[in-house]
Amino acid sequence: MMGSTLLRILVSLVLSLAIAARAYKHKSLNRSGAMMGFVVMAIHIAAGYRFGVLILVFFFTSSKLTKFGQEKKRTIDEDFKEGGQRNWIQVLANSAIATVLVVILVTITGGEDRCLDTKNSALITGLTGGVIGHYAxxxxxxxxxxIGMLSKGQPRLITTFKPVKKGTNGAVTIEGLLAAAAAGFVIGLAYTLVGLLTTGCAGDVAWKQLLVVPIATAMGLCGSLIDSLLGATVQFSGYCSLRKKVVSKRAPSVTKISGMNILDNNGVNAASILLTTLLTSVACLYIF
Incomplete structure (x- = not known):
């Protein structure tokens, strides 16, 4: 047991360093983002391979999609940066809650992967469900x-269904919503496949682990909807006549589209992640 734990810690350090360095080289992360990314990834992988695969799937798929269609996104996104170049605040906004949960879990389990099973441990099931929901x-x-930014469909504000410009906070498209569900599906599938190799689930408990896939799919969509709802209501969006873009800050040249200036994009992300994490945790307690 001690040997496998030490091996996982070593793997976590080497793999996280390699990924963070590569991400910095390819401009997926800036210097501060790469440093924070190394810490967060190392914690996840050291806590358990299932948790490690969740953050890695999220990081690699999101990085690839961020770089896809960059020329078009450059004309839409006010904060566009070549390659994405997420900083430490953005990394933390998308990983802080899950990092806290996996640290609690590894403290309880000693790094042993456990099945989702409330009869065995409701606490572990609830916390693990929260991590799944976080990354979904x-x-x-x-x-x-x-994908929504590249959609040919007309974005509509989630609160009023009024047609709005691309880049408006809280705007949704059919393609974007389908992408959110697909993203959750990928998270659930990755968790389940790795779990088959790392856990000793048996009987009905083993079969029930497959329910993680539809749960994560639903939470991918749900999380995106929550984020859009918050973006449309507590995050300001306006059209700048000078930059010819939708922006998130008031100015004399900006005409309001929607939302109050309460949270910025990182705040909206953190709030939607927290709500989805809690929702998934409760769902897992009832289902497993």
């Missing part, structure tokens, strides 16, 4: 945003 939300929101 993160992946769903990212896929939805990145």
């Amino acid at each position: 939300c993160c992946n769903g929101d990212t896929w939805s945003s990145e």
